[in-house]
Amino acid sequence: MKIADHIEMLELKVPMGGHEMVIHPVVIYADHQAVLLDTGVPGCYDKIIEQIDPAYPVQSVILTHDDLDHIGSFPQFVEAASGTLDVYAQANDADAINGNKPFSKAKPERVNMVLEPFPESIQQSFRSVFSTDTPDHVNHVLQGNEVLPFSEGLQVIHTPGHTPGHTSFYDIASKILIAGDAMIVENGELHGPNPAFTLDMEQAINSLRAFQKLNIEAIVCYHGGLFKGDIQQRLNEIVNHS
Numbered sequence: 001m002k003i004a005d006h007i008e009m010l011e012l013k014v015p016m017g018g019h020e021m022v023i024h025p026v027v028i029y030a031d032h033q034a035v036l037l038d039t040g041v042p043g044c045y046d047k048i049i050e051q052i053d054p055a056y057p058v059q060s061v062i063l064t065h066d067d068l069d070h071i072g073s074f075p076q077f078v079e080a081a082s083g084t085l086d087v088y089a090q091a092n093d094a095d096a097i098n099g100n101k102p103f104s105k106a107k108p109e110r111v112n113m114v115l116e117p118f119p120e121s122i123q124q125s126f127r128s129v130f131s132t133d134t135p136d137h138v139n140h141v142l143q144g145n146e147v148l149p150f151s152e153g154l155q156v157i158h159t160p161g162h163t164p165g166h167t168s169f170y171d172i173a174s175k176i177l178i179a180g181d182a183m184i185v186e187n188g189e190l191h192g193p194n195p196a197f198t199l200d201m202e203q204a205i206n207s208l209r210a211f212q213k214l215n216i217e218a219i220v221c222y223h224g225g226l227f228k229g230d231i232q233q234r235l236n237e238i239v240n241h242s
């Protein structure tokens with residue numbers, strides 16, 4: 001679904017540890033390439049690619065954090081890249097994405113359970129990309145206050161709490177905030193992060209204060225999709241009453 005001239009919000013129905021969920025990776029079309037924000041669960045590569053304009057090869061992948069439902073198909077994008085893939089992640093989660101330390105939340109048993117339904121090839125590439133035996137794939141380690149050179153600028157906003165390296169992105173041209181899991185949309189309403197999956201809830205709510213300084217036209221939540229409406233009023237309610 002096109003949500004701005006140069007931005008597409010994808011919609012994917014995916015299996016995740018025994019149930020089904022809908023997720024929303026985002027694509028920014030910039031300078032003859034597609035910049036993909038988050039890669040779904042393992043096995044999503046084809047479903048993602050078929051929703052992207054084939055005139056724009058995926059040359060950049062931005063990972064909002066190191067949860068399995070966001071990094072799951074990253075190994076397939078690494079394998080499919082002709083030439084170097086530009087990979088962006090915040091410093092605190094980049095080590096895990098590089099395979100140099102455990103994921104923020106997913107324990108090895110959880111990883112096994114999520115991978116189990118998938119073909120051996122997908123399991124193998126997952127284990128190999130996220131291992132110390134392969135080179136580090138994050139070649140752009142973010143701190144959290146940069147502006148990336150996509151379209152008129154993509155502002156990086158470090159929003160720790162859900163994971164230590166969780167990061168959101170604000171597209172300056174469209175005023176669209178790609179919130180990752182910093183917020184969710186449920187039954188048409190915007191909420192703070194899901195406490196069941198958030199490592200440090202207090203920090204996560206505090207991170208939302210950065211959004212209060214922005215002029216936001218619309219928010220894309222990975223879980224729940226697009227939210228428009230009085231975003232600042234909702235942010236006030238969430239920040240002040242949580």
Ligand SMILES: [Zn+2]
Pocket residue numbers: 067069070181222223
């Ligand atoms: Zn998630």
